[in-house]
């Protein structure tokens with residue numbers, strides 16, 4: 338046998354060492370008193386002195402090379418073994434995840450409305466034009482269709498679309514349920530928007546709908562005031578400002594007295610003392626009719642609010658794009 342083949346064989350064997358037994362066997366086979374390297378030394382003892390010297394040096398080099406790798410391997414094995422059996426070492430800390438801030442706020446909103454007797458329901462994110470527009474009194478050619486949503490709608494193949502508002506669930510549930518209907522529909526909505534610190538293409542809405550006999554604006558105002566007080570955990574003042582939505586008549590923007598300055602005027606409320614918080618109104622008779630009910634008998638109120646915006650207010654988040662950024666530094670704060 339020559340040096341190169343011993344070397345190759347030894348290195349191959351070293352690579353295949355899997356356990357302590359293999360390690361001991363290797364030591365005996367190569368580095369022990371009757372090992373291959375000693376054997377090689379003995380085999381050259383009768384060679385001429387010069388030749389013996391050169392070859393001897395080469396065998397020594399080989400021996401230290403193999404021993405070095407062997408010792409490293411042995412050290413790693415011992416380390417592994419120690420880690421395996423040392424029960425006194427403290428456990429590695431487990432990283433616990435947390436709920437996304439939007440989920441936390443969404444659940445809190447659901448809790449409050451459930452206390453007031455509303456059921457939490459869902460609607461499909463992929464909608465058709467009927468439920469997203471026509472059933473909500475936004476027929477084709479209606480100027481509101483363009484102004485409100487059409488230019489911002491993601492259309493899908495086959496005439497479907499990604500819902501632009503959770504209101505699209507309204508008629509689905511009027512069709513399905515018998516009054517009194519009290520539901521909230523939290524969920525994702527989609528708009529074709531240019532994104533910036535306050536605009537996203539995908540965000541969360543919460544729709545509320547109540548349908549019964551003798552429903553008035555006073556009922557709407559009471560429910561919203563109660564909700565906002567529970568949510569912000571303080572007394573709040575609200576005002577209803579006339580507005581326009583095709584699916585409600587009359588329609589109102591709901592403003593809340595600024596909680597930062599108590600109405601005195603600050604930068605958060607643009608010096609007006611009021612913060613716009615949601616849109617609402619008395620359900621349009623056409624929407625009640627589209628759901629298969631008699632609008633002479635049944636009335637309702639509806640409201641829609643952003644979940645993202647109050648979440649940003651609650652946690653002082655200044656960029657809506659952080660919500661879907663997947664940024665762990667951001668998420669770990671909640």
Ligand SMILES: [Zn+2]
Nearest residue numbers: 595598603606
């Ligand atoms: Zn203010």
